[in-house]
Structure formats: structure tokens, C-alpha cells
Amino acid sequence: MMKRAIFPGSFDPFTNGHLDIVNRGLSLFDEIIIAIGHNTTKKRHFEIELMKSKIENIFSNNNKVSVKTYNQITAHYAKENEANYLLRGLRNITDFEYEKSIASFNKNLNPDLETIFLITAPEFSNISSTIIRELHKFEADITNYIPFEL
Amino acid sequence: MMKRAIFPGSFDPFTNGHLDIVNRGLSLFDEIIIAIGHNTTKKRHFEIELMKSKIENIFSNNNKVSVKTYNQITAHYAKENEANYLLRGLRNITDFEYEKSIASFNKNLNPDLETIFLITAPEFSNISSTIIRELHKFEADITNYIPFEL
Amino acid sequence: MMKRAIFPGSFDPFTNGHLDIVNRGLSLFDEIIIAIGHNTTKKRHFEIELMKSKIENIFSNNNKVSVKTYNQITAHYAKENEANYLLRGLRNITDFEYEKSIASFNKNLNPDLETIFLITAPEFSNISSTIIRELHKFEADITNYIPFEL
Amino acid sequence: MMKRAIFPGSFDPFTNGHLDIVNRGLSLFDEIIIAIGHNTTKKRHFEIELMKSKIENIFSNNNKVSVKTYNQITAHYAKENEANYLLRGLRNITDFEYEKSIASFNKNLNPDLETIFLITAPEFSNISSTIIRELHKFEADITNYIPFEL
């Protein structure tokens, strides 16, 4: 059976840490959908369509990876897309506690859905989209943290 | 390509929590080797050969799961068995911090080896082999925590 | 002396986890006041009066439990109500660190006030009002997490 | 109904932090049994009978507190003593994770047993019996940390 995973996130922006998780996940899954959550109540710093096209560029030669936007419960979105896996990275214990709770809710909403975790590599473990946005507002250099120019 | 995972541990004893991780891992891997680490300097409470045969009984009808004992670096053992994945459960932040360090060493010893984490289901998250051993020493009832009689 | 406890929270919504803490607390206290904090600057998802009446329904046959709303410092509110205890549940380390700080402030504001903690049962430990609100916004099924219909 | 609590520990030694928990627990319980666990496989630094008599001296004028030694599963010991509560202090997240697991096992072994937690006051939160033993081995001054002379 085809193994399709959703890699969900707000990706505001998509970072080198996210890229590493996708690349490592490719050894495990036949297909990965990078799904950019579109939360209408939370204002983004980087436009969602811009981010989508930037990520698509990275994987333009890899037909195992696609990029989509969505605006619904992730567990439902996975079902609609016939994906039985969520792929998530864990950087630290704050991530862990949050993901533990979310994974439990998702399992309840969709018992066929399994969340698979990879621990972030040390060189990416301190990267945070929140801080990158902050740096970008002050026009600081963020090229070390993202896999494209912004 | 065949996806073979090692599920390493001392399994002193193998618990319902371990069983849940193996069962959930089976949706992801073609083959799982439950590998009981044989540390000659650390005295076991339950004999390793007894534990091996108890676990084998559980999976006697499932040819995707095998049980072995080993006495070497896990990353080397995985290579010898042509397994590209380690499967691990995460119960809490103590597990997380430990696994984070171990996964990093393993990646260094064997760059082809990816450690895949599942978060333990809530009903198993407080089960600990250490406490089960303690209960067993006092002849308390441990049948709620293990998938066989001991 | 009568042992009266305040169980404070925003209860937006009150969950099965909260219910479990109140029920377990009843073995310890003669009276529990479920006190819904009314923070005028933080917009609620579920109306405070609706929540109050829903919780009251659950305990309509139990005269040891009452439900109130309040809009002041919890330590002061406890004093006004001649309650010497706060009852709190602990799910995880994020809760622990937060409660540790709050309990210390409360002790300072009201030295007679003791905060009593119960650790959330495993089956409720991943439930979070924040996530339930999120699910409800997307019209997902939340009946597994709350002790009434909403 | 009488509210009797067990305050279990190895108390090697009993510290000012332990004393604070007992004193605060006295506002909640009618009776507290300080129960010194007697683990035959773990060598103590301070003799158990010495520690028992030192603690008894502190509470010699308080008939709500008694001191005992025991050598069995704590949940069973509580039942034998008709105590429905365990009293425990939480200093930090390491304590929290450990207590969370133990409390869950105890609830299973004895469903009538409720574990009640108090968070250690800041001035005692860094005190550890392990470090006090280490200081004592080097003949350093430990009078700041314990409520009697040793």
C-alpha cells in the first residue's frame, strides 16, 4: 500500500529545519504533502501563496513531494487526502508536550492516522519561525535559516 | 525497498506499552526485529531467554516480527541486520531528552540509520519497566501491565 | 473546621478532565466552588453564563459543589469566600511550571491559602480547552472531551 | 470520616523541605503517618532507626503525626493502615514526571488511594537528600537543611 504522509504547519516561513524533516521523511514515505495551514484569524508575516511557490521550487524535481494549502482540521484533511501518516519534527520539550496532546486528539478524530516523529538534527534544533519573522521585521539577515531567498 | 526496523530495548520486562509501539510500527515497516540488549554488566530481573520466548509467543502468528538478543552497539547491530530504522516510543520528556542524545550518536555511527518515534498512547504513558520490576519483587500483581504471565 | 476549596479556571470549556479533578477533590473537601474567571480583556469562545449553567446541571444533585463567576484576584476571591484551599490539576510540566509560580504568588497574597494539586488521570492528560475550542470552530465532534452537549 | 495520609519516603535524611510538606499537610489531614521505606537492597547513609527517632522528636508534642518504617508496596501499606491519601511534595519537573508515573501505578493497585501534591516552597525547592548525604560524607555543614542535629 502507498504510504502517504502529511507534513502540516504554518511555515511562516518554511525553514532549513523543516526541509531536513521532509528530506529524512522521504526515506520512509512514498509521498509527502507539505500542507500549509491557512488560519484566517492569525495574521501571517509571509504571504501563504508566496511561501507555497517558494517551497514548490525546492521540490520541483521531486514528484514525491507536493505543496498545498488547507483550512480545516488536520486529521480531516489527512482523511480527504487518503494520507495515513502525519510527519512531525521534535526540537525540544515544548514541542514534545504540544505534539503529545495534538497527536492524541488526531488519533481520536481519525483512528487510522498515525503521527510519526523525527527528532530535529542538532544544527537545526534552535531554529524557530517566530524568531526568523522577528529578525525579518528588523531587516536582519535570515539567509542562514531558510532554503530560499525572501 | 524492504523497510526493516529494529525495536531495541532491555525489555526487563516487555510491557503493554512496548507491545503498542510494535503494533503501531507494523503499519509503517515491512519487518520489525525486537532486539533485546544483553548488557553483561547490568543484572536483569527477568531472564533474557525467558523474555525472548514470551515475546515470541505473542507474535507467533506474525511473520513480520522476530525477536533476537544482541550484545553490541545498536547502530552496528542495525547495520549487520540491514535495518535502516530504529523504532522508539516516547512517553515523557525524560525519554525525549535521552532519545535525542542517543539518536544523534546513532546517526553519527551509521548515517543511513533513521530513528522513528511514536508517542506512547496515554493509557500506557505511565508504565515503566523499573516500577514493574519493583512490584514483582514484592509479589504484587503486574498482569495489567504486561501482555503475558510471568 | 469546614474544608472549602475553590477550583478556579476559565473553563472555556469545562472538560472531562476538569470534571475528574472535581470528583476526586470531593473526597478531600467538604465543599468545592467551581469559580469561572471572568477576564474582560480575553474574549471567550463559549459564553460564561452558558458554561455556568452547563456545569451546574452536572452537579445539580450534589450540594457540596457550587458554580460561580468572579472577576478579581483568585487569592482575594478565596478569602472573601472563606475558602482556605485552591484545587488544581496538573497534566504536564508546562502546567507544573505555571502553577508553581502562581501558587507562590497566591501564598504571598493570602498566607492562609494552600494550593492542593492532583495529577490528571492518563486518559485526560492530553485534553486541552484550547484545542477543543479550535475543533469547535471547525465544527468537529467534541463530545468525547466534555461532560455535556454544546 | 477521618482523613489519614501516608507521607512516604526514604528520608535519608529527612529535610527541612520534608518538614514543610508535613506541616502544610496538617491543615488538610486529621492524621499523617511519616512512613520511612526500608529497602533492603539500597544501602542507607543514615540509619533508619536513628532517622525515625529524630523525626519523632520533632513531632513529640503533636499526636496527629506518627513515624513508622515499612518494607512493602506503598499502596498496600496505605491500605493496611486505612489511609486513603498519599501526601507528596513536588520540587521540580523531575519530581513531577516520577510522581506522575508512581501515582498512576498506586491508583491501579489501590483505587481508593488518592495522591495529594503540594509544591515545595521556593526556599526548599533546591534541597535534595542526595546532595546532603554527599556533603555529610565530606563532613561539610548540613545544619541549614535539616531540622535536627546529625
Place this chain on the structure above:
Amino acid sequence: MMKRAIFPGSFDPFTNGHLDIVNRGLSLFDEIIIAIGHNTTKKRHFEIELMKSKIENIFSNNNKVSVKTYNQITAHYAKENEANYLLRGLRNITDFEYEKSIASFNKNLNPDLETIFLITAPEFSNISSTIIRELHKFEADITNYIPFEL
């Protein structure tokens, strides 16, 4: 070489905990600049100029300490002020995880900048500016937590 450190924060308000860190830092550094971050998008509770003058009063007799406001990336601000050190206090693991990530970004932005941490003394470890603001809104007494009147 002169050792100049920046002690950055929003100081809304500056607390006894902050004061303790500065005083202890003075044994290490020749000069400390208390730098109040001026984030235009985050509304303060206490006016920045009021806070600046209150802090200046405390150190009016100490020419090793100065107080400034700034509105840029901290790592850049440190460079401009020829400060090679950031001084930070750690209260708990939430602080630790946050500071770990920030320190890594700062090192990247300014490789000459070293972040020096002191662990907050127990008596100040539960003080939080967020809770003090909350108390102040309700006109509760906050004199125990801050080194001046507000």
C-alpha cells in the same frame, strides 16, 4: 579589556529578580547596560520612560550601570555599544528552552557575542513580570516583587 554586558529585557516591570541578576553580574562585568526593548507592536503596561527612570534611580550611585531603551535586534544593539556579553537570568526550564534558541541566533548574528547565564536565586524564581502586571491591573499589592514604588 573592558568587559561590558547588555542586560536586555522588556522590564514591564523590572523586578527584584532582575535586580538580583544585575547585582550578581556586577562581580563579573566592568559595566552593565540595562537595555529596555521597545517593541512598537507589543503594548506595555508600564510606560517605558517611567520604568527607565525608576531603574536609573536604583543605580544612581553606581556608575558601572546605565539604563537605555532600544528598538532593534539585540545582537546588533550589543555590537553598536561595543558590548561582548549578554547577561541573562534563568528561572526555570521554560526560560532555558527559550534562551537556548535565542542565544544560538545571537551567536550567528554576532559571533563575538557571548551570552552569560545566572540561575535565579530560589526566593526570586517564581516572580514573573506577567503576573505582576495582572496583579497591578486588579490593584493588588506588588511591593514585594519590585525594588521601587509604582
Place this chain on the structure above:
Amino acid sequence: MMKRAIFPGSFDPFTNGHLDIVNRGLSLFDEIIIAIGHNTTKKRHFEIELMKSKIENIFSNNNKVSVKTYNQITAHYAKENEANYLLRGLRNITDFEYEKSIASFNKNLNPDLETIFLITAPEFSNISSTIIRELHKFEADITNYIPFEL
């Protein structure tokens, strides 16, 4: 005044992570004594005199660093050596909780002694002497983790 720091540890073995902390500490202190704790009850894997000479070799051209062994309370040892600072690295929250407690005891034993923390750089944050010893027992390659041959 001369700023002399003790960098205490068992260093069994001294790792690249330790080396990084010493090198970064040199920007702060005039002199650093690497002090290898000699605990007679805990058996070492690498001989203390071997380790001492290996570390001395690294710093043979740097007269700001010396290497010593000691067998007493660290706070007393610091006083004897007229060192007012302890230098410590923090890798993760387990380190943090342990160091928080130790620093508090040290401050009590020697009020003039300040513990200064640096957060371990990401590339060293997963290195652990315990795991290196384990690898070495199995004759695995450890050259990536230590600054000399063993």
C-alpha cells in the same frame, strides 16, 4: 581583581563539548582551573591521571588554563584556590535542574562563589560522557567526540 574560575567535572572523558565551554569561558575569566573530581566510591572508565595529562596537552601553550584533581566539596575547593567563580555548561533541561540545585547549595557553602553558565553549542549538545564510555567499551570509534586520542 583577578577573575579565576573552576571548571569542575569528572571528565570521564573530557569531550569536545567541555573544550568548547573552556574556550568560551576564556573570554570571561583571567584563569580557568579544570578540576577533575576524584570520587573514590565511583569507579572511573578512564584513569584520572591519564585524563589529566591528555587535557594538559591541549592547553600546553595556554598559561591561563591549568588542570588539577581534587577530592572534596567543590565549594571548599574553590575557596582554597581563591576562585570566585564556577564555570558550567548547560546542554538540556536535565542539566539545568541538576545545576540549579547544586548552585544553590554552593552559594550556601560559600556566599562569594558565583556559578556562571554557558549554554552548550548545538553541535555539542547531544554529547554525553556516559554514552562515550559505553561506545568505548564496545570499541566503537569515539574520535568525533573527544579532542585527543584515547
